[in-house]
Amino acid sequence: MSRNKGGRPPKNEGQKIKQAHLRLTEDQHKKLMQLEDQIGLNRTDLFIKRVLENQDFIITKDVLIQLAKVGAEMGKVGSNINQLAKHANTIIKNHQLPPEIVAQYNDLLGLHLVQERELYKVLRQMYRVMKN
Structure with a gap:
């Protein structure tokens, strides 16, 4: 039969027990x-x-709000890119699409992909900060 030793149990390590005053x-x-x-x-x-x-x-509340807006905008841009690609494919089937338009589209799509990669890098950094 174990005996009740009574008293407060010892504090866990990592528990905040010290104070600093400013x-x-x-x-x-x-x-x-x-x-x-x-x-x-x-x-x-x-x-x-x-x-x-x-x-x-x-990470502040403002940052999270801005991230939500950026995410929504990225979704809209992606939808627009898909609509443009579908329209371009339709035009190509019916008649010739000028090569300048295709080149300009490819350049803009490449720029979008670069910006998207940069955004994902920042988001991964923020996630690491939030995780710790």
Whole structure:
């Protein structure tokens, strides 16, 4: 039969038990409060990410809203590209499509693909930051 030792169990490792206090001017405090509101993190998490983890880039609510808009626009661009390709194929079947238009379309599609790859790189970086 085990005996109840009583008392509080020991704290888990990694649990936040230490405090750090800052002295700020009124202006600094206002900036800190604005930063908290913009980013959507409390002071502790903000301090840990910016100071201790040297994280320059923090995902804010505004960034997520902008990403949603960019994603929607990318979908619209993709639909437009598909419609143009279908239209071009229809024209080619009926009569000759000028080669300048095909070259211009290919150039614009190539530019779109380059920009899409760059966007995906940024999104992967942001995902890594959010994951940690």
